[in-house]
Amino acid sequence: MSHSSVASRPLPTIPPLLTLAIRPLPLLPLQLVLGGFLQRILRRNPGLLDRLGEHRYARFGIKPVDLPFAFIVEAAPPRLLVVRELPQGLDARVSTSLANLLALVEGRVDGDALMFSRQLGIEGNMEAVLALRNAIDDAGLDLPGELASLFGPLGEPARRSFELARDRLTGPPEEER
Amino acid sequence: MELICPAGTPAALRSAIEAGADAVYCGFNDETNARNFPGLNFSRDELRKGIAFAHDRGARILVAINTFPRASATALWQRAVDDAVEAGADALIVADIGLMDYVARRHPNQRLHVSVQAAAANPDVIAFYVETFRARRVVLPRVLSVVEIAEIIRETTCETEVFVFGGLCVMAEGRCSLSSYATGKSPNMQGVCSPASHVAYEETAQGTTSRLGGFTINRFAPQEAAGYPTLCKGRFSTALGDGYIFEDPVSLDATTLLRGLQSAGVAALKIEGRQRGRAYIESVVRHFRRALDTLEDGSEADIVSLKPFTEGQASTLGAYRKTWR
Numbered sequence: 001m002s003h004s005s006v007a008s009r010p011l012p013t014i015p016p017l018l019t020l021a022i023r024p025l026p027l028l029p030l031q032l033v034l035g036g037f038l039q040r041i042l043r044r045n046p047g048l049l050d051r052l053g054e055h056r057y058a059r060f061g062i063k064p065v066d067l068p069f070a071f072i073v074e075a076a077p078p079r080l081l082v083v084r085e086l087p088q089g090l091d092a093r094v095s096t097s098l099a100n101l102l103a104l105v106e107g108r109v110d111g112d113a114l115m116f117s118r119q120l121g122i123e124g125n126m127e128a129v130l131a132l133r134n135a136i137d138d139a140g141l142d143l144p145g146e147l148a149s150l151f152g153p154l155g156e157p158a159r160r161s162f163e164l165a166r167d168r169l170t171g172p173p174e175e176e177r
Numbered sequence: 178m179e180l181i182c183p184a185g186t187p188a189a190l191r192s193a194i195e196a197g198a199d200a201v202y203c204g205f206n207d208e209t210n211a212r213n214f215p216g217l218n219f220s221r222d223e224l225r226k227g228i229a230f231a232h233d234r235g236a237r238i239l240v241a242i243n244t245f246p247r248a249s250a251t252a253l254w255q256r257a258v259d260d261a262v263e264a265g266a267d268a269l270i271v272a273d274i275g276l277m278d279y280v281a282r283r284h285p286n287q288r289l290h291v292s293v294q295a296a297a298a299n300p301d302v303i304a305f306y307v308e309t310f311r312a313r314r315v316v317l318p319r320v321l322s323v324v325e326i327a328e329i330i331r332e333t334t335c336e337t338e339v340f341v342f343g344g345l346c347v348m349a350e351g352r353c354s355l356s357s358y359a360t361g362k363s364p365n366m367q368g369v370c371s372p373a374s375h376v377a378y379e380e381t382a383q384g385t386t387s388r389l390g391g392f393t394i395n396r397f398a399p400q401e402a403a404g405y406p407t408l409c410k411g412r413f414s415t416a417l418g419d420g421y422i423f424e425d426p427v428s429l430d431a432t433t434l435l436r437g438l439q440s441a442g443v444a445a446l447k448i449e450g451r452q453r454g455r456a457y458i459e460s461v462v463r464h465f466r467r468a469l470d471t472l473e474d475g476s477e478a479d480i481v482s483l484k485p486f487t488e489g490q491a492s493t494l495g496a497y498r499k500t501w502r
Contacts, residue, residue: 051186051216052216053215053216103456107188107455107456109454109456110453110454110455110456110457110486111454112405112452112454112486113456113457113485113486115403116402116426116487116488116490117402117403117485117490118385118403121378121380121385122378123378123380126373126376126377127215127374130214130215130216130373131215134185134186134214134215134216135216137188137455138188138189138216140188140455
């Protein structure tokens with residue numbers, strides 16, 4: 001409940017030139033950071049696995065449509081891969097902009113509303129997708145806080161940097177505008 | 178008028194109350210409620226904590242046990258009733274007369290609401306629920322005009338609750354078998370209309386195709402607003418042409434009718450959407466809280482559009498003004 005909804009307006013996408021610029025970057029460092037991030041989130045939010053139920057073993061493909069890479073996410077055991085293209089054989093695929101993904105994870109947009117406005121694409125096992133969406137929505141994840149805890153003494157600068165970047169991407173919460 | 182808001186998770190329950198709900202309705206994570214979807218709903222412990230959270234803030238919790246029990250498994254529904262009462266639920270929302278009878282006999286002091294799933298649409302049937310099971314409130318089905326609601330209220334002593342926002346059922350509520358026909362699973366008995374296990378989306382160059390239980394029910398062009406994958410909102414080719422033969426994908430929005438509903442004597446306004454996320458709950462509840470407050474104090478409403486949250490990105494007054502097909 002730390003953030004108000006941003007769902008009453010479409011969120012922006014990353015400019016194509018920026019997407020092009022980050023295309024050559026190596027994926028391994030990002031994978032190591034995000035993998036640690038996922039493990040920490042699941043450790044600190046055990047209710048996530050409870051709500052995922054049997055779908056905790058599903059392999060989710062997450063494709064930010066405005067980034068030149070994608071994520072393969074598994075909850076149990078926690079595992080995150082950063083890949084250039086999503087492979088075949090995943091249980092479910094979710095595609096939307098990075099801004100929408102961040103807002104979804106923080107509960108700032110409604111997944112059904114994104115689907116109605118065609119900003120969210122989903123394929124594969126719909127039960128797994130619904131369980132994931134509901135588990136994340138209930139967890140009330142504080143992404144800046146989680147990130148700060150990952151960086152120890154550099155946590156506060158990391159938190160501020162993330163919040164700045166996120167708010168530039170998604171805009172501030174409605175109550176602040 | 179009270180504002181009754183949905184919650185599919187404990188976080189949504191807290192969001193609804195913080196946004197101004199007078200009461201929140203929710204259900205257990207099993208087939209005893211009509212929103213039995215993966216990752217949704219409450220464990221017994223979550224319900225107890227949710228009720229404590231609500232009561233601390235002066236709000237109430239209504240527990241929906243509003244599917245129809247299978248003849249061989251009534252114990253599951255009766256246990257849900259017992260556990261909700263034991264947890265301190267302020268009211269139970271029930272559709273099945275056998276279960277209403279159980280509530281009335283086993284928990285005579287428990288407040289009982291007749292679910293929309295009971296399709297109680299006339300004074301006679303409402304009087305039956307009041308006299309037989311001591312029902313205190315009836316949630317009216319979404320097939321009545323405001324004038325018809327006013328006429329019913331004049332002829333009953335029972336409180337009435339009506340939907341003001343969210344998904345619409347065009348069928349007789351609690352009786353629809355479209356999803357059951359396509360999937361073998363019942364919205365009315367297992368709480369799953371268009372169960373996710375039977376829904377498939379396929380992305381192609383022509384757009385997104387949605388299927389339910391193997392039936393193709395719609396194809397949306399790339400930028401075309403979409404709706405839920407339900408048969409009642411399917412787009413079909415028939416001898417009369419192509420189109421939505423039951424209902425367009427739209428959501429109910431009765432914001433402009435609040436004064437009329439108040440004049441009709443409605444006791445409570447209900448927002449649909451236990452399957453929706455916190456962002457929906459927070460925005461829609463806040464919207465109607467403001468609308469009700471301005472109705473009370475006579476000030477000018479400054480209310481944002483709820484269009485982004487609507488199915489098909491469109492809204493309707495539904496049966497409240499019977500202009501639809």
